[in-house]
Every structure is written in C-alpha cells, then in structure tokens.
Amino acid sequence: MSGERFLGTEDLAGLVGDLLAAGTQVIAPAVAGTCASPAALASSACLRPGAAPELIQYLSIQDPALLALGRGMPSLSLKSFFLPQNEALLHWKQRGSAIELEPAPVERRRRVVLGAKPCDAAALEILDRVMRWDYVDELWVGRRDATAVFTLACPMEDDSCFCPAVGAAPDGTRGADGLLTPVDGGYLVEATTDRGRELLAAHADRLKDLDALSDGADLRDQAEAFRAAARERVAANLQIDAESVRAWIATHYDDPLLTALGVRCNGCGACSSVCPTCHCFDIVDEPDGVGCGTRRRCWDTCQTGKFTAHASGHNPREDQNVRFRQRINHKFSIYPLRFGEVLCTGCGRCTRVCHAGQDLVEILATIDVAARRGEPEPTAAGEGDAA
Amino acid sequence: MDDLRDLARTLLESGEVQVVIGWEDGRRGARPAFVTAPEGAGRLIFDTRCVHNLATYLNPRRPQLTGLGKVAMVVKGCDVKAVAGLLREEQLTRERLVIIGVRCGGVLEEPALPRAAELTPATVAPRCYGCDNREPSLVDYLVGAPQPEPPPPAMTIDDRVAALDSMSPQERWQFWTDQFSKCVRCYACRQVCPLCVCERCIADKTMPQWIETASHPRGNMAWNLVRALHLAGRCVGCGECERFCPVDIPLSLLNRKLQQVVADRFDYVVADDPEKAAPIGDYRPDDRQEFIK
Numbered sequence: 001m002s003g004e005r006f007l008g009t010e011d012l013a014g015l016v017g018d019l020l021a022a023g024t025q026v027i028a029p030a031v032a033g034t035c036a037s038p039a040a041l042a043s044s045a046c047l048r049p050g051a052a053p054e055l056i057q058y059l060s061i062q063d064p065a066l067l068a069l070g071r072g073m074p075s076l077s078l079k080s081f082f083l084p085q086n087e088a089l090l091h092w093k094q095r096g097s098a099i100e101l102e103p104a105p106v107e108r109r110r111r112v113v114l115g116a117k118p119c120d121a122a123a124l125e126i127l128d129r130v131m132r133w134d135y136v137d138e139l140w141v142g143r144r145d146a147t148a149v150f151t152l153a154c155p156m157e158d159d160s161c162f163c164p165a166v167g168a169a170p171d172g173t174r175g176a177d178g179l180l181t182p183v184d185g186g187y188l189v190e191a192t193t194d195r196g197r198e199l200l201a202a203h204a205d206r207l208k209d210l211d212a213l214s215d216g217a218d219l220r221d222q223a224e225a226f227r228a229a230a231r232e233r234v235a236a237n238l239q240i241d242a243e244s245v246r247a248w249i250a251t252h253y254d255d256p257l258l259t260a261l262g263v264r265c266n267g268c269g270a271c272s273s274v275c276p277t278c279h280c281f282d283i284v285d286e287p288d289g290v291g292c293g294t295r296r297r298c299w300d301t302c303q304t305g306k307f308t309a310h311a312s313g314h315n316p317r318e319d320q321n322v323r324f325r326q327r328i329n330h331k332f333s334i335y336p337l338r339f340g341e342v343l344c345t346g347c348g349r350c351t352r353v354c355h356a357g358q359d360l361v362e363i364l365a366t367i368d369v370a371a372r373r374g375e376p377e378p379t380a381a382g383e384g385d386a387a
Numbered sequence: 388m389d390d391l392r393d394l395a396r397t398l399l400e401s402g403e404v405q406v407v408i409g410w411e412d413g414r415r416g417a418r419p420a421f422v423t424a425p426e427g428a429g430r431l432i433f434d435t436r437c438v439h440n441l442a443t444y445l446n447p448r449r450p451q452l453t454g455l456g457k458v459a460m461v462v463k464g465c466d467v468k469a470v471a472g473l474l475r476e477e478q479l480t481r482e483r484l485v486i487i488g489v490r491c492g493g494v495l496e497e498p499a500l501p502r503a504a505e506l507t508p509a510t511v512a513p514r515c516y517g518c519d520n521r522e523p524s525l526v527d528y529l530v531g532a533p534q535p536e537p538p539p540p541a542m543t544i545d546d547r548v549a550a551l552d553s554m555s556p557q558e559r560w561q562f563w564t565d566q567f568s569k570c571v572r573c574y575a576c577r578q579v580c581p582l583c584v585c586e587r588c589i590a591d592k593t594m595p596q597w598i599e600t601a602s603h604p605r606g607n608m609a610w611n612l613v614r615a616l617h618l619a620g621r622c623v624g625c626g627e628c629e630r631f632c633p634v635d636i637p638l639s640l641l642n643r644k645l646q647q648v649v650a651d652r653f654d655y656v657v658a659d660d661p662e663k664a665a666p667i668g669d670y671r672p673d674d675r676q677e678f679i680k
Contacts, residue, residue, distance in 0.1 A: 038551075042640070044513050047541045086601035263452065267578050268578040282600065286601060298600050319451040355627075357416075357419060359414055
C-alpha cells in the first residue's frame with residue numbers, strides 16, 4: 001500500500017506531545033491501575049509476591065509516557081468517550097411557576113484516539129446509524145465529528161474474539177480514520193479518510209516515507225505478515241453465516257434454543273457495560289438543591305427487570321430467559337434488519353466479563369448450526385438438558 | 388466426583404428432583420450447570436475451579452428457574468450459609484430443596500481455567516483462608532473425600548482490612564472514593580448476591596429517587612454504602628459481588644469490615660443455622676446503646 005508511512009516509537013511519543021501542545025485531547029490505551037500503595041490493598045493480584053499486573057484502559061492522557069499500545073485489551077470499550085456513563089443534558093432552575101432551562105454545551109474540542117482496538121472503532125460506525133437516524137443525537141455526533149480515530153492492528157486477545165464472524169477485522173479501519181500496524185522499532189501508519197490524511201499531513205515531520213528507508217520493504221512485509229497471521233488466528237475462533245443467523249432468529253422467536261438462554265444469567269448487565277455497541281440509556285432528573293437540578297442520561301441495560309417495568313406493575317420481559325433472548329435478538333436480528341449491520345463487533349468482552357459462564361461464541365455457534373440445519377442442536381447452548 | 392454424579396443421577400431418575408444445580412466444564416472453565424436429565428449427571432464436576440456460590444439461583448428473584456421444578460443443589464460450606472440465610476428470611480422452603488454438600492479444601496480466585504489447579508498462596512481465593520465450614524452440616528447428602536485446609540493468601544482479607552483501619556479517616560475516605568469512582572452502576576454486585584432478595588431494590592425506586600442513578604461520585608458513594616449496610620449481619624462473605632464487579636471494586640473488604648463490626652457489637656457470626664436469628668431481624672433489650680446520648 002503506497003499510503004503507508006513509518007512512525008518510530010519515539011516519534012509516536014513526539015506526535016502525542018505535539019497534539020497535546022496544540023490543545024488536542026489524546027485518548028489511548030494506557031496503564032490505569034497501578035499496584036502503588038494504598039490502592040494495592042484493593043487488588044489481591046497486587047498483593048502477590050513479585051506481581052505487577054497491569055490494568056489497561058482507554059484514558060485521556062496528558063503525558064506520552066503513559067501510552068500502552070498493544071499491551072492487551074482495555075477491559076472497557078471506547079464507547080464512554082462518545083456516550084459517557086452519565087452526562088448532563090440540561091440544567092434547570094425553578095422560581096414559582098417559571099422554569100429556566102440551560103442546555104448542556106455540545107462538546108467540540110478536537111480529539112485524537114490512538115491505538116483503538118479495531119473492534120471498538122467499528123462499533124462507532126455501527127452506532128452512527130442509530131445516532132444519526134430519525135433524531136440526530138447532537139452529543140454523540142458532536143464528539144464523533146471532533147474526533148479522529150486511528151486503530152492499532154490487533155494480534156487477537158484470546159478465544160473469545162470473533163470479529164471476522166460479524167464483519168469486522170483485527171486490522172480493520174471501519175469507524176476509524178487510519179490504521180497503525182506494529183513493526184520493528186515502531187508502526188506503519190496508513191490514513192483511510194480525509195480527516196486521517198489531514199492529520200498525518202499536519203504531522204509529516206514525525207513520519208518517514210517507507211521508500212526512503214533502507215529496510216522499508218522489510219517493514220512492509222512484517223506488517224502484512226502480522227495482519228495476515230492475526231486474521232487467520234481469529235477466524236479459527238468462530239465462523240458463522242450472519243445472514244442466516246439473522247433470518248433464523250427472526251423466525252424462531254419461541255424456539256427452545258432462544259427461550260432458555262438465560263438460565264444461568266444473573267441479569268447483572270455487566271455485558272452491556274463493557275459492550276462497545278450497547279447504547280441504551282435512561283434519562284433522569286436529579287436535584288442539585290432546592291429549585292434547581294440537572295437532567296442526565298445514564299447507561300441502561302435490557303438485562304434488568306426495571307428496563308421494561310411498566311407503571312402499571314406489568315413487565316413484558318418477566319424473566320432472564322426473555323431478557324437474554326432480547327439481547328441476542330436486538331444484536332443479531334433487529335438491528336441488522338433496521339440498519340443493515342450486526343450490533344456486535346466480536347470483541348468478546350461480554351464473554352470475558354461473565355463470571356456465570358454465558359458465552360456468546362458458543363451461543364452464536366449453536367444458532368449458526370441450527371440455522372444451517374434448520375433445527376437446534378440439543379444441549380449445545382450450555383442450557384444443558386433444559387434446552 | 389463419581390459419588391456426586393451417581394447421587395445426581397439417582398435423584399433425577401427417582402423423580403425426587405427435576406433439576407440438579409451444580410458445576411460443569413464450560414469452554415472457559417467451570418460454570419454453573421443445570422442438569423435436568425439423568426444422563427446429564429456425568430457433566431457435573433467438583434474441583435478447585437467451582438468458585439460460584441450457586442445459592443444465588445435459589446433467590447426468589449429468579450423467575451426463570453421456577454419452571455424447572457424441585458431443585459437439588461450442590462453447595463460448599465460457604466454457599467450453604469447463604470442457603471441458611473434464605474431459609475432464615477423465609478425466602479425458601481426447606482422441603483422444596485435437596486441440598487448436596489461437598490467437602491471443600493478451598494477454591495481458586497477465578498474459575499476460568501481449562502482444568503483444576505492446585506491452590507497456592509498466589510491462586511487461592513482469599514476468603515477460603517480460615518474457613519470454619521469445610522464440611523457443610525445443613526445438608527441432605529455429603530459427598531467427596533475430606534480435603535486439606537486451604538493455604539493462606541499472600542495477604543489475608545483481615546490483614547487488608549486492618550491496613551485500611553490503620554489509615555487516617557482522610558486517607559481511608561480517599562481510598563474508598565477512588566474505588567467507588569470506578570463504579571459503572573451496572574448493579575452486578577446486587578444481581579449476583581444470593582441475599583439481595585428485595586423484590587424492588589431501593590436503587591430502583593424513583594418516587595422519590597433515594598439513590599441517584601448517575602455514576603457520579605455522589606450517586607456511586609450512596610449506592611455502594613447502602614448495598615453494604617443492607618447486608619450487614621446477612622452477608623456470608625462468598626465474594627461473588629467482588630468477583631462479578633466489572634471494574635474490580637474490592638467489595639469484600641467492605642463486607643468483611645461490616646462482619647467485624649457485627650461480631651463486635653452483636654456477638655453474631657453468620658453461620659449455617661437458619662434458626663439463629665440475625666441481628667437485623669432480632670431485638671434484644673440488652674443490645675448496647677451507649678451511642679444514644
């Protein structure tokens with residue numbers, strides 16, 4: 001690819017410094033939790049002799065030294081930088097019957113995300129479809145428009161990853177403006193949108209032309225080998241036909257395979273919290289004192305009973321089996337039907353975070369088998385004989 | 388393990404129960420199993436990866452399980468304290484439940500391993516150290532060979548609580564403020580707790596909104612403290628809230644501190660005797676009240 005340029009590790013740090021100096025916010029995977037006292041007391045992992053566990057999260061960094069690119073998957077997705085866990089929509093003041101409203105400012109500060117997981121960037125594009133649909137969500141769109149995203153080609157995290165099965169890729173640039181691929185001494189950088197190209201052009205002094213480097217051809221081979229190996233590795237985890245899965249779910253609403261999925265589920269909703277594509281929110285009014293307050297929106301999850309509780313007391317989704325079916329149905333049937341995209345990027349976080357053993361890889365594989373054969377495989381979704 | 392499987396098969400074949408809830412090998416380690424057919428009994432396992440407190444599936448907030456019929460549940464000594472808690476609070480009918488106890492030598496901190504691993508100070512669940520109930524007594528059947536005591540963790544929960552106690556109030560406040568600031572308000576801690584039995588949690592009440600739902604410091608502090616206090620004298624210390632927390636808030640330290648306070652103030656330690664009333668449901672004229680001035 002002719003557009004690729006070389007960014008040395010030191011130049012990456014320099015680039016981050018340049019961006020910060022220009023007032024741009026830089027978001028990147030960074031070491032979030034340290035085992036420094038007294039926080040070490042919080043983690044039994046920190047207390048083990050000789051242990052130095054790292055917690056990697058996407059953080060807004062002030063110092064290039066905090067960059068932790070390619071050191072594992074952030075346990076929370078990039079979503080909170082576009083749809084925060086809670087954010088003010090407006091403030092109100094009330095005097096007698098007069099109410100004053102002050103809308104929250106729409107964020108417009110320029111931002112650059114460096115080293116996003118390709119699955120997390122793809123989620124942004126998938127969510128754009130609903131956020132720019134009948135009602136344009138100004139807060140989401142404002143942040144999207146102000147943010148350039150560069151993904152970092154991913155070697156694959158573990159056996160819960162399945163991005164190619166849902167149309168993403170470990171070296172993808174969907175939802176992003178460019179891609180970094182790790183090579184000896186740094187990264188190959190490639191811009192895929194005008195915004196990405198403008199960013200690279202503005203920082204051309206940090207980049208080197210591959211043709212001008214004596215080992216340029218070798219670096220290009222390294223990058224291609226890295227990406228090809230990752231694609232092959234992750235493809236082995238799960239192979240499904242997303243379209244027949246969608247069609248099967250849409251026509252098998254009451255199939256035992258879909259009605260017993262939530263037996264072991266605790267309804268904790270942690271899967272939604274860590275999911276890059278789960279985007280449901282609840283709007284609450286919170287008083288800030290007498291006669292004034294803030295309207296906020298907060299993440300919500302379809303995995304709790306409160307999500308669908310009616311004021312009458314009736315709840316159309318009365319148990320976890322029905323709530324978990326909704327999760328699968330929305331992601332793999334309803335959203336693709338309406339927006340043409342599966343509401344999942346195969347990041348695997350829901351499977352990793354579930355301590356009850358709910359396993360999306362296994363569930364999708366089972367549905368895929370049912371969709372291909374026209375009937376479900378007994379016991380395979382892990383609901384045992386109950387399925 | 389054969390005695391566990393044979394017993395489960397017999398119970399299902401005879402029709403005494405319709406489902407046996409135990410553990411099985413999943414793709415990513417041990418996980419809860421719901422066996423409804425006798426031929427499925429061979430799936431059941433018990434080893435150091437069987438971390439989950441399955442008593443949470445007896446919680447009445449589990450309508451997805453009511454249709455499965457009478458339950459036989461495999462429990463460790465720690466889990467059975469939660470069963471006793473549900474019986475004590477009349478959330479459960481003893482006659483509707485068959486309890487299969489397993490002799491336990493401690494479990495790992497995490498069950499996500501392809502096979503059982505030996506317990507070492509680096510891998511053992513810290514709560515297992517000093518366990519007082521490795522052979523559960525509130526059971527209908529007891530299976531498995533006697534197990535050795537679990538090793539101590541690198542630092543015990545009591546030592547960690549003592550380290551927090553030795554901080555100044557400002558330092559301790561900062562510690563908990565930092566920890567709660569991570570909270571994403573998913574309520575996983577509540578959902579997995581075998582003893583969070585409220586049909587409608589105070590956090591879900593909106594008229595009035597007692598606890599703010601936004602994950603700002605005020606809302607997070609309110610939620611985490613109310614959760615802990617509502618479990619004072621009821622929490623069995625199974626640690627599932629901490630294990631399920633997606634942002635690793637050390638809830639076990641808070642729960643243990645409250646256990647210590649309850650032991651000190653009310654001379655009460657949570658045990659597997661459902662007849663022994665918990666302080667929260669018990670009035671005694673001689674309760675200390677020197678704090679009323």
